[in-house]
Amino acid sequence: MTNNRCFAGLVCDCCYLIPLRLLERLSGSGDPNLASAAARTVRLTASMQAFRAQLSTGAPPPTAAVRTGLRRQVFTCSGFDDLPGDPARSESDPAVADPAVNQALDHAGTTWEFYNQIFKRESVDGHGKTLTSSVHYSQNYDNAFWNGQQMVYDDGDGRVFQNFTNALEVIGHELTHGVTQFTAQLLYRDQPGALNESFSDVFGSMVKQWSLGQSVDEADWLIGAGILAPGVKGKALRDMANPGTAYDDPLLGKDPQPGHMKDYVDTADDNGGVHTNSGIPNLAFVLAAKAIGGRAWDVTGRIWYVTLTERLTAQADFLKCANETVSVARDLYPQDASIANRVAKAWADVGVLSAPDAAVSAIALAPAASRAGAASSVAAIAEAAKPRRRKSKKG
Ligand SMILES: [Zn+2]
16 A cells, blocks of 8 residues: 655645546547647646645635525636636526536536535535636646636547536536545545545535435446547546446556555556546445445435545545544444444455454444544534435526
C-alpha cells in the first residue's frame, strides 16, 4: 500500500473528470486535431493547477452565517479561457436556448437538492454557497472540473468526449469535490486522492440514482455514461461495480481500474493514480450497498456521508476510511450489527481489511467514548434518515 505523503499541504485543488493519463495518451494519437486538443488540455491543466496551489481552501468557520436555499449561476465562456465568462442564466431565469446552460443549471440543482433533502446540507460548503458553473470553456479542451470555487465545462472534442453537461452523475461528481474540499479536505494524491475521487463517484452515482428513484440493484453504477462519443469502444469512464471494464478502445486504451488491493497501481502518473485506484473504494461501496440493499442513500450512503464530513482528515488512507465507515455504521445503527458487518465484509472483499480485521471491527460494537462529541450530529443525521417523500424539482 502507498502512503500518506503530504505534497505542499495541497487539498483538493483542481479536480478533473478526465485523468491526465488519458489526455496524454490522446496527445500522442495519429489524429492531429485530437492530439492538439488533448495536448492543449494538458498544458492548460498544468497552469491551472499551479494557480490553484496558491490559494487556500477549506470550510468557513463553524460560526459563519448559513444562507438557506438554492442559488445558481451559469456563465458562458463562448470558447474563451476567461472565467467565469458572460452571465447566461441565474436562479430565477427561465430556460434559455442553449442546452448546455440549462443542463448545467438543472443538474447542479438536482445535486443541491439531493444533499439538502437527504443530508440537510446547505450547498457544497454547508453555508449556502452559490453554485456557479461556466460552460463552453475554451476551445479544443477536453475536460470538466471543479476549480475550488466553481464548475467548468468544455464541450469535448466530439471524437472521444462530448456533452459533459449532459451527465447528471458527472455534475454530482464534480460538486462533491466541493463538499470534500469543505469537509475532509482529502489530499489530491495517492490514497487520500483516490478516496477523494471515490467519494465523488459514490455521491455522483447516488445523485443519479436518487433522481431516477433507483434501488441499488437497478442502478448502473457507471460514471460518465453519456460522455463517450459514438464509435468509442466503451460504456463510460468508470464502472464502479466492475472496475477495469468501462472501456477498451484503440484511442483510450483499456480501463486500468483495479477492484482489489492486490492489483493496486503504484504510479507517479495522475497524482499517484487517483482516478485508477479509486476503483477499490468504489467497489467497496457498491458491495456494501448491495449487501445492505434498498436505496443506496438511505443507509450505505449515509454511512459514507458521515465518514466524509465528520471522520476523515486530509491524509486518510483506504484503511482509515474502511475502519471509520464500520465505526459510523455502528454509531448510526447500534441496534443492527449486520449493517456494520456488511460494511466490514465489503472492505475485506476488496482487500483493504483482512477478513479477521473485518470480523473484529464489526464485533466491537460499543461506540468509543471519544466520539461523544459526534453523537448530536449522528442523531441529527439519523433523524434526517426517516423516510420522506422525494421531491424532484428542476430549475
Ligand atoms: Zn474527480
